[in-house]
Amino acid sequence: MSAARTASLSRATSESRVELELDLDGTGRSRIQTTVPFFDHMLTAFAKHSLTDLTVRAEGDTDIDAHHTVEDVSIVLGQAIREALGDKSGIARYGDALVPLDEALAQAVVDVSGRPYLVHSGEPVGFEHHLIGGHFTGSLVRHSFEAISVHAALTVHVRVLGGRDPHHIAEAEYKAFARAFRQAKALDPLVEGIPSTKGAL
Numbered sequence: 001m002s003a004a005r006t007a008s009l010s011r012a013t014s015e016s017r018v019e020l021e022l023d024l025d026g027t028g029r030s031r032i033q034t035t036v037p038f039f040d041h042m043l044t045a046f047a048k049h050s051l052t053d054l055t056v057r058a059e060g061d062t063d064i065d066a067h068h069t070v071e072d073v074s075i076v077l078g079q080a081i082r083e084a085l086g087d088k089s090g091i092a093r094y095g096d097a098l099v100p101l102d103e104a105l106a107q108a109v110v111d112v113s114g115r116p117y118l119v120h121s122g123e124p125v126g127f128e129h130h131l132i133g134g135h136f137t138g139s140l141v142r143h144s145f146e147a148i149s150v151h152a153a154l155t156v157h158v159r160v161l162g163g164r165d166p167h168h169i170a171e172a173e174y175k176a177f178a179r180a181f182r183q184a185k186a187l188d189p190l191v192e193g194i195p196s197t198k199g200a201l
Contacts, residue, residue, distance in 0.1 A: 005185075007080035015068035016060030018076045024084045024185050026053025034058040034073055036066045038133030038167075039140075042174045043073075049178035050185075066135045067143075074144040078151025085152075085185065088112055093195040095183030099176040104163030108176035110184040111155040114201040118142075118149040122160030123169060130166040141170050145177065154181075 005024040011017070030047035032040045034056060047054040056077075060069030085091070095110045106122075120142045128139035149156045158177060163169035194201055 003086065005084045005086065007083040009076050009080050009083070011072055011076045013068075013072065016058060016072040018056070018058040018072050020057075020073070020076045020080055021053075021055040022077075022080050022084060023053040024081075025051075025187075027051060028053070030054045030056075032056045034069055035060065035062050036069055036135045038136035038170075039066065039070050039073070039144075041133070042144075042170065043077075045171060045174050046178045049175050050182040052178075052182075052185075062135065066137070066140065070136070070140045070144055071147055074147035075151050078148040078154075081148070081152040081154075085112060087194060088114075088201045089194050090187050090189075090191050091195060092184055092186045092188040092191065093201070095180035095185075097176045097179030097183070098161075099172050099179060101163075101168045101172040101175065102165070104165065104168035104172040105161040106163075106169070106172035106176040107157075107159045107161060108173070108180040109157040110177070110180040112153075112184050112201060113155040114153045115155055116150040116153050117155045118146050119157040120145060121158075124160075124163065127166060127169065132166050132170060136170075138166055138170065141173055145173075154184075 008021045010019045028048040130138040
């Protein structure tokens, strides 16, 4: 039986406090409390559609804005993903997903490469300034993906192919990332060892 792909991490700064647990081989169960309701919604969608069990408890200086809390939760999520993946032996490594949400359409491609890189494009002009759910600005979508990609050491491409409603656009992006990550982290019975000609990821 393979080792459990789990992680439990915490991070505390003068701006936020984060406690996070995840299981990459879960069923998508989640308990998310970040004090940023729209971000809770996005992380719940990520857990559900990536089949990752995820518990997050966070609080931060949201009296200033949501930036620090979203950033720090995303950092810890990335770190936990990297830890839980271990040496990445037997994984599929690559994932690709195209996800609609009503009028919005987003594509995400994930490579569990060990090389942090984010390419993010296609959000409509002005999206980054839009306030979603009272706390969450559109610019935080890219910032969240950037923190996750860097700290999980993933190569991630996210493209918005269409959309009008900012809530739909953001949610399609998170769901596309979740579905692509679900494929990439999956254990593939045909893969022997680490899926790289270098022998390490």
